[in-house]
Amino acid sequence: MLHYKIYHYENDKINAEIIQLYSKVFKVDFRNDFQWWYLNNPSGKSMCVVALDNHHVIAHWAVTPLPLNIMGNKRTELISLAAMVDPQYQGQGVFAQMGPILLQYLTNNTNYSFIIGFPNDNSLRAHVKYLNYVPLRDYHFIRFPRGTSPAARNYELMDLPVAMDNVFPPNNLITLNRNGAYIRWRFGNKEKYQMAVDENQRAYIFTQYKNKIDILVWDYGAGDEDIIALSDYLYQTFNPESVCTWNSLSFDKSLPRDERVYHFCICLLNKEQLVVPNIMNPSQWLLQMGDSELF
Structure with a gap:
């Protein structure tokens, strides 16, 4: 039976399994980037949800803090990092169970207002369906x-x-x-x-x-x-x-x-308290390629 838990990267064994899973899913060596993105962010430590089967990591989705300038006001919000499920467990509803757990934790236990993300064509549907992402515009x-x-x-x-x-x-x-x-x-x-x-x-x-x-x-x-x-x-x-x-x-x-398209999306953690009224208006955002986590 799968077990889902909020995780803060405090366990070396679980960290190593996340790195192995990333390499397995995306076919890249993620050791250096893991330390960089997940542990050394000066804006704050990343948070994630992991799915465990017999104490082994089989899925992972994380967010990390990002400094923003919102109409002249400095705030720290979140950007979504790679969501991944072990190929042997894909198609079994793991992501559908995992995503809402992290969203509920962030809503109830943090002061963050929203998450931004840049899913590609393959993952956009899952982000919209299971993570309440709202597409604002496409970048190519x-x-x-x-x-x-x-x-x-x-x-x-x-x-x-x-x-x-x-x-x-x-x-x-x-x-x-x-x-x-x-x-x-x-x-x-x-x-x-x-x-x-x-x-x-x-x-x-x-x-x-x-x-x-x-x-x-x-x-x-x-x-x-x-x-x-x-x-x-x-x-x-x-x-x-x-x-x-x-x-x-x-x-x-x-x-x-x-090359391919990336979809700029927002997931609101508290729809009743918007940071600014027009945050869902794509014309109010100015983002460049390096502002995403992809490159």
């Missing part, structure tokens, strides 16, 4: 052609500075609060993330994977032309096969789409 990759910027610009490749609180200024919409602690935690891996700064001191963080570059986050003051100019610089400097980002700005209407 757009691919920048080479040589589309009208004029070359100057950039400097830089390490993340010791303090970075002012590099990404707050916006009057709902955005990530990219304070120094968050930036250093989220993008501090120099082997994975790099930063370019343009001649106007606007910062951009990108990552290289195989022969592709993804532009993850940028200064909120940068617009379409600035991102397109950066893509030209990245092509000229690194010669990747493609440079991509999400369709966060308006350029997606004229540039080719690339």
